[in-house]
Amino acid sequence: MVQRYVAALIICMILSMTLGCSKQVAKEEARLYSMQAYEEGSREARNAGRGRNGRLLEDLQAAFSQEHIRLTNETFTEDDIGNLTYQYRINNDASQFITVYIYQSPEARRKGMDEIYGAQEGDVNVGGGHNLIYSDKETSIVYTSTGDKTDNYYSLFKKIAPQLLNEHDGRAGS
Structure with a gap:
């Protein structure tokens, strides 16, 4: 009788743990499909990048904010070798934006800017847009x-x- 009681207790514990895990798995799946995990991951990646570059990005936003101009719709990307790109719309306008590129070295920056804009500095017209590069x-x-x-x-x-x-x-990291 005691053995049956212990066996039933063990089975109940196993079932309750399994059910608890199933609920957690279901919760995680729901997060994935609701884009919550994507948004959290993007936020974490942006914050990880901000750890190194946060002051520059915050100062950029503050400088525009002082002029009553908002930098919105921030996006963050990192390429496979660690170069970072942050992009903002100016006052939520898709035709006006600022991009901050942070490369691994000055040489990588020169090469990257030449590939993207055909120049490293100054006024450049590329792809129907006017670009001012510093x-x-x-x-x-x-x-x-x-x-x-x-x-x-x-x-x-x-x-x-x-x-x-x-x-x-x-x-950016200084």
């Missing part, structure tokens, strides 16, 4: 404007970008 050491900051609203923030960007690169000595 670079120093591993970092490039690019203002891109397209369509009818070309250059809405050109003068402001010309003031902010070189100042940021100078303050951060061209290194």
Whole structure:
């Protein structure tokens, strides 16, 4: 009788653990399908990148905020060798945006900017957009404007970008 009781107790414990695990697995699956896991992963990746580059990015947003201009729709990407790209729309306008490139070395930055824009610095017209590029050491900051609203923030960007690169000595991580 005692053996049956112990066996039943063990079976109940195993079933309750299995049921608990099943609920956890179901919860995790629901998170995956609701894009919550993707959003959390993106946030973690962005925060991981911000650990090294956070001050530059925060100062960029603050500089525009002081002019009553919001940088919105932040995206973050990292390539297979660790070069980072952050992109923001200006005031939620898809035709006006700022891209911050942080490369592993000045040489990688020069090569990358040449591949993307055909130049490392200055005014460049590529792919129907007008780009203003400021670079120093591993970092490039690019203002891109397209369509009818070309250059809405050109003068402001010309003031902010070189100042940021100078303050951060061209290194996002400093």
